[in-house]
Amino acid sequence: MKLAIFPGDGVGPEVTAQARRVLERIDLPGLTIFEGDVGAAAFRRQGHPLPAETIAMAQAADAVLFGAVGDPECDRLERSLRPEQAILGLRQELGLFANLRPASVFAGLEDLSALRPEIARSIDLLIVRELGGDVYFGAKGIDKRADGEREGWDRMAYSEHEVRRIAHVAFRAASGRNRRLTSVDKANVLETSQLWREVMIEVAGEYPDVALDHLYVDNAAMQLVRAPGQFDVIVTGNLFGDILSDQASACVGSIGLLPSAALGERQTAHGTFGLYEPIHGSAPDIAGTGKANPLAAILSAAMLVRHSFSRESEAARIERAVAGTLAAGLRGADLGGHDGTQAVGDAVLARL
Incomplete structure (x- = not known):
């Protein structure tokens, strides 16, 4: 199973890091993970928000986990070079036309x-x-x-x-x-x-x-x-x-609780190819503070496991671990609490 992770900008690297920990903890034999640049981070390093090597990496993978893109410092760039073009471009290059966005209220919230x-x-x-x-x-x-x-x-x-x-x-x-x-x-x-x-x-x-x-x-x-x-x-x-x-x-x-999947018609040996991401943005105002809620990214990883790796039991395990974490009272700043990104990720891992 080949997974490409594109952390992106702002809080993207922080939340995808926790989702990666979850994916590495559950039983996915033969999982290979590699990372690439997108968004403002890619523009600064490679001169374009969606470099050719990133597209090639995505096309070679069975699934993509995406963080977030967006940086106010790039707002004056011409539209084709703005960070947001990375996600639009990937959807187009990969033939992704169906976006699944589940929304439900966790007990106690x-x-x-x-x-x-x-x-x-x-x-x-x-x-x-x-x-x-x-x-x-x-x-x-x-x-x-x-x-x-x-x-x-x-x-x-x-x-x-x-x-x-x-x-x-x-x-x-x-x-x-x-x-x-x-x-x-x-x-x-x-x-x-x-x-x-x-x-x-x-x-x-x-x-x-x-x-x-x-x-x-x-x-x-x-x-x-x-x-x-x-x-x-x-x-x-x-x-x-x-x-x-x-x-x-x-x-x-909270927007910090909602995952999403972008699917197309391509089938791999393991399931339906897709790109998975939390629906929140890059939140540059809290980037680097450790306050970002990683649960939407972790739930996106659960959708990835379900649709692209066809592992329903493992996906359900992740979702139960998230529900258990919330039921235990852990709350990030977006939920009115004080638990940080790492603490929330640790709690989910403990329940797995």
């Missing part, structure tokens, strides 16, 4: 949610976000109009093929959960969303055991805070998924 505890404890959902299309990858620019004013524009587009393949991922995920799928769009305004909805309805015919409903994105955002327990699996486009998954983190209580 209900009071940390922005919602009332009795509402927060009902959250147990999965957001399936399309990663390869939408405005993030469409043509864009800033032009000067005839009247001299500047005008920014971004092209939002989805092909039928792109919608159909993410639909299958979402329906399969719902089939393995509670068999309810909510498709989120803006079909009353956007032609892109009209196509999205039509294709979702067509694909639904292949999954008679899954109940499909539709919500406009503004209503979905409202329902996510009003009655989040109604959701099982949510499937949506790149832009809407980016926003709703971050909103879900506030409902859960």
Whole structure:
């Protein structure tokens, strides 16, 4: 099993170090780990946020564990050289189009949610976000109009093929959960969303055991805070998924608890190739202080073990160790406590 780890910027190296300790502790025979540069760290050392050797390393691996990218000192660089291009570029180079973002409330952490505890404890959902299309990858620019004013524009587009393949991922995920799928769009305004909805309805015919409903994105955002327990699996486009998954983190209580997986169609000898990362950013304000919560990175490692290494029992062990750590009262700063990155990692390892 070949694993590439790209720690990146800010707190990325700190949290991925703890996830690596967990992966090395569990029983994964033949695991080989190698590390590469991404983001601002790669730009400073190699002149580009996503060097060719990093891409080659990812392509040779069975899975990628990603830390975080982003550095305020790089904000004035041209867009192609900014740290964030590393993750966008990797998704594109590796053909990763399906982002899985689970969100559920750990027992005892209900009071940390922005919602009332009795509402927060009902959250147990999965957001399936399309990663390869939408405005993030469409043509864009800033032009000067005839009247001299500047005008920014971004092209939002989805092909039928792109919608159909993410639909299958979402329906399969719902089939393995509670068999309810909510498709989120803006079909009353956007032609892109009209196509999205039509294709979702067509694909639904292949999954008679899954109940499909539709919500406009503004209503979905409202329902996510009003009655989040109604959701099982949510499937949506790149832009809407980016926003709703971050909103879900506030409902859960901390962005430091949420993992994610980015999957494509490539199969390896061990499972589905994927890139795994916590959904939080590089948090440069706390980098190097030892305060970062490593649990999202550790839970991302659990998803990696499940999907890319096909080791369900080991993945479940990691998740139980995280739940046990939280149940024992260990809390990082993001959870209102004082336990540092290393202490939290030690506690998870002790429970393994």
